[in-house]
Amino acid sequence: MEQEINFVKLNPTQNMTILVETTHPTKAHKDIATRIMSYDSVYAEQVGFIEEPINYKADAHLQMAGGEFCGNACMALAAFITSKQELKHNHVKKILLEVSGTDSLVECEVRRVEDEYYCQITMPIPKEIKQTIISHVGNKLDVTLVDYGEFVHIVMNINDINERVKEEAQSLAKSLSLTLNVSLIGILLYNQDSNELEPLIYIPHLDSMVWERGCGSGTASLGSYLAWKNKKRTITHVKQPGGIITAVANYQEGKLISLKIEGFVGIVAQGKAFITV
Structure with a gap:
């Protein structure tokens, strides 16, 4: 059966994101997302569905296809909403979003910069950060x-x-999905000397594994980790294959008290997709 899908495709630090504007039942999200982000369709790394919010304070609800939370998709939706309001260059708009994977409203500040949008958003604060040893294929990591x-x-x-390390990361993500009841597993390969990040995101519900060119939630986690490790407020400009995303992690009295990420978003395409599901 062929379906007509209204979509917009956005570019938050080359983490190509499709947002679906048409309404679909949640049970159909997985099949629609798998089809529309494939190479022979619109093609992207992730898919979110724009829905009506339950909280009257929110401007929209973002439901990711795998039920996960995604920082870049939040920035993408905030930029898209702002684009409809014809914001002038250097003017700022504040957007509130309901988002899957978190109970807190996500605050977004969007500034128009020529034909792009510079977004700063609040991120969920980790419940726990800890050093640990993971046993995997005979190795202790x-x-x-x-x-x-x-x-x-x-x-x-x-x-x-390198490629061997990436293959091991993919194997680790799959292995962890068998024991962890979570919507998303990220393996963040971090070179602290160059401040470079290679983020792998695995969504078990979709069996989707992607080496993202820019990962917002991964950047937030890295910022959290560095603030926790150094026991102080940390601002870090994280280099990724698609560009730089900035994390701002406030650390006081032995704990993280706030977490934000910042980055550019561009609107790439908007239209209709025709998919068979």
């Missing part, structure tokens, strides 16, 4: 676990990020 409850990120300090 010394990693940092950034745990949000509904999703987790694993920070791995790696000096040489």
Whole structure:
């Protein structure tokens, strides 16, 4: 059966994101997302669905296809909403979003910069950050676990990020999905000398594994980890394959008290997709 899907495609630091404007039942999200983000369709790394919010304070509800939370998709939706309001260059708009994967409203500040949008958004604060040892295929890995409850990120300090290391990261993500009941597992390969990040995002519900060119939630987790490690407020400009995303993590009296990320979003395309599901 062919369906007509209204969509907009956005570019938050090359983490190509499709937002679906038409309304569809939640049970159909997985199939629609799998089809529309494939190479022979619109093609992207992730899909979110724009819905009516329950909270009257929110401007929209963002439901990710896998039920996960996604910082870049939040920035993308905030930019898209702002684009409809014909904001002038350098003017700022504030947007509030309901988002899957978190119970808190996400605050977004969007500034128009020529034909792009510079977004700063509040991010969920991790429930726990800890050093731990993970046993995987006979190896004991010394990693940092950034745990949000509904999703987790694993920070791995790696000096040489090569194909063998990436394959091991993919295997680790799959393995962790068998024991962790979470909507998303991120493996963050981090070179602390160059401040470079290679983020792997695995969504078990969709069986979607992507080396993202820019990861907002991964950047937030890295900022959290660095603030926790250094026991102080940290601003870090994280280099990723698609560009730079900035994390601002406030740390006081032994804990994180706020977390934000910042980055550019461009609108790439808007129209109709025809998919068979």
